[in-house]
Amino acid sequence: MGSQTVSAVLGVLALGLLNGCGNSGSPTVSAFSVPLDPPDLSLQGVAFARLSEGQVVARGTADRVDYRRAGGRVQASHGGGMVYPLPGSGLAQFGTVRFVAKEIEGEVPNRRGVASGGVRVDTTRGDVAVTERVQCDGDLLHNNVPVAVRGPGYQVDGNGLSARTDGSAIQLTQGVRGQLQMEARR
Amino acid sequence: MIAILLFAAAALPQGPLDFRARDMRIEPQERRVVLDGDVQLARGGLNVTGQHAVAEYAKEQPSPKTRGRGKAQAAVGGQTIERFVVQGKVHVERGSRTADGEQAVLDVPAQTLVLTGTPDSPPVVRDGSEMLSGDRILLRLDSEDVDVIRPRLVLRRSLSEEGGARPTPVKVEAEHLVLLQARRLARFKDDVVVRRGDAVARSPRMEARYDADGQLTRLELRGGVDVRQGDRRATGESADYDARARTLVLVGDPKLYDQGDVLTGDRIDLALDSKEVRVERARGRLRPELHKGEKGVP
Numbered sequence: 001m002g003s004q005t006v007s008a009v010l011g012v013l014a015l016g017l018l019n020g021c022g023n024s025g026s027p028t029v030s031a032f033s034v035p036l037d038p039p040d041l042s043l044q045g046v047a048f049a050r051l052s053e054g055q056v057v058a059r060g061t062a063d064r065v066d067y068r069r070a071g072g073r074v075q076a077s078h079g080g081g082m083v084y085p086l087p088g089s090g091l092a093q094f095g096t097v098r099f100v101a102k103e104i105e106g107e108v109p110n111r112r113g114v115a116s117g118g119v120r121v122d123t124t125r126g127d128v129a130v131t132e133r134v135q136c137d138g139d140l141l142h143n144n145v146p147v148a149v150r151g152p153g154y155q156v157d158g159n160g161l162s163a164r165t166d167g168s169a170i171q172l173t174q175g176v177r178g179q180l181q182m183e184a185r186r
Numbered sequence: 187m188i189a190i191l192l193f194a195a196a197a198l199p200q201g202p203l204d205f206r207a208r209d210m211r212i213e214p215q216e217r218r219v220v221l222d223g224d225v226q227l228a229r230g231g232l233n234v235t236g237q238h239a240v241a242e243y244a245k246e247q248p249s250p251k252t253r254g255r256g257k258a259q260a261a262v263g264g265q266t267i268e269r270f271v272v273q274g275k276v277h278v279e280r281g282s283r284t285a286d287g288e289q290a291v292l293d294v295p296a297q298t299l300v301l302t303g304t305p306d307s308p309p310v311v312r313d314g315s316e317m318l319s320g321d322r323i324l325l326r327l328d329s330e331d332v333d334v335i336r337p338r339l340v341l342r343r344s345l346s347e348e349g350g351a352r353p354t355p356v357k358v359e360a361e362h363l364v365l366l367q368a369r370r371l372a373r374f375k376d377d378v379v380v381r382r383g384d385a386v387a388r389s390p391r392m393e394a395r396y397d398a399d400g401q402l403t404r405l406e407l408r409g410g411v412d413v414r415q416g417d418r419r420a421t422g423e424s425a426d427y428d429a430r431a432r433t434l435v436l437v438g439d440p441k442l443y444d445q446g447d448v449l450t451g452d453r454i455d456l457a458l459d460s461k462e463v464r465v466e467r468a469r470g471r472l473r474p475e476l477h478k479g480e481k482g483v484p
Contacts, residue, residue, distance in 0.1 A: 156210065158210065169211070169212070169213070170211070170212040171209060171210065171211045171212070172209065172210040172212075173208070173209045173210075174208070174209075175206075175208060176205075176206065176207045176208070176209060176210040176221070177204070177205065177206040177207075178204070178205050178206075178210075179202045179203065179204050179205070180202060180203040180204075180205070180267065181202050
């Protein structure tokens with residue numbers, strides 16, 4: 001239930017989704033497209049890295065990424081990534097943050113996306129968040145399915161999520177239960 | 187009542203704190219987590235419910251000096267929860283003891299739970315039919331001790347009347363009450379008032395002592411005692427009430443005032459049921475003419 005812990009974990013979900021949304025840049029696409037299938041661009045065995053001021057701040061992989069120009073839709077399967085929080089950032093205390101999802105779909109222009117199928121976030125410190133589906137709308141992450149978050153000294157289970165992607169506000173809804181370890185420091 | 191409070195529940199075991207609520211809102215900037223809707227907190231034998239709760243994090247990590255004290259702390263992801271504030275129809279259960287109020291503050295490092303209410307609805311602690319209320323009730327979670335500001339209680343359990351007669355309740359008011367479980371002692375301070383039937387005793391401080399079964403054995407009033415029963419008044423430096431004999435013994439320049447009579451002696455015994463008075467080495471002034479017409483007086 002540590003606020004920054006949960007912020008970090010859920011924030012990484014946002015990062016994954018935003019990568020799925022293609023927020024970090026426009027890929028090269030073919031000149032021809034149709035509204036539906038097939039994709040305008042299909043990549044197998046994708047690896048990507050995100051740089052900030054010359055440093056890698058995130059990188060990831062996906063078995064396959066399809067891009068459809070109409071609507072700027074991106075679909076990735078078996079995607080995963082790692083985020084390296086900058087020193088001093090809100091995520092820094094958690095170390096490297098890893099995330100995986102079986103499916104990631106997004107609309108780049110609308111900054112909307114959905115990660116589904118075993119969505120899981122891990123941090124170096126030992127925090128783990130698991131859910132089956134998370135939706136991203138702009139800066140808001142939300143779902144209405146079970147969410148389980150565990151970490152050093154705590155665990156929280158909820159049946160819905162509403163969170164800002166920067167971790168400034170996080171709400172678990174529709175019935176929350178959890179446990180805090182009461183450590184006797186001697 | 188005090189007896190039950192002292193002996194009812196076992197010591198609170200160490201263990202995790204479980205929580206439930208309808209919603210949980212995390213506010214990182216405010217360093218707190220807010221639980222809303224049918225909040226339940228449970229740790230060992232302690233259960234707290236309410237409508238709303240806030241978990242507040244310590245502003246800084248505890249210093250090594252603090253860590254050495256052996257206090258229990260709630261650690262969450264490397265952070266420390268300093269306290270929970272539960273509001274709205276707060277209900278506390280611990281062993282056979284229950285408590286109710288409008289707000290409860292669970293101080294994690296101090297291992298205390300402070301229960302407060304409103305002027306119309308003060309916090310109460312119950313055990314079966316027994317009840318203790320006051321302006322503020324502090325439950326110590328690392329022991330069975332209870333600290334009460336302006337307690338109001340009835341010592342029902344201490345009264346086993348002979349012949350199965352209905353017990354006469356003893357009501358106690360004071361500014362401050364501390365229940366010390368290990369010493370089987372309840373310590374009242376400041377403006378202590380004890381009422382039993384038509385008898386009222388006042389004293390600056392009083393200690394109630396219990397036996398191993400939790401039965402009241404003695405009330406010890408100290409610092410100047412004033413006892414009134416009907417037209418009779420007795421004073422002394424101190425007084426001991428024997429709960430089994432239901433007698434009050436005044437010593438320390440004791441005086442008995444009964445209408446126009448004034449008696450003093452080494453010791454004055456008052457039997458609260460029969461209203462008999464025994465004065466050791468009595469001396470004083472009697473005015474029989476003022477007692478004409480009384481029962482047994484020609």
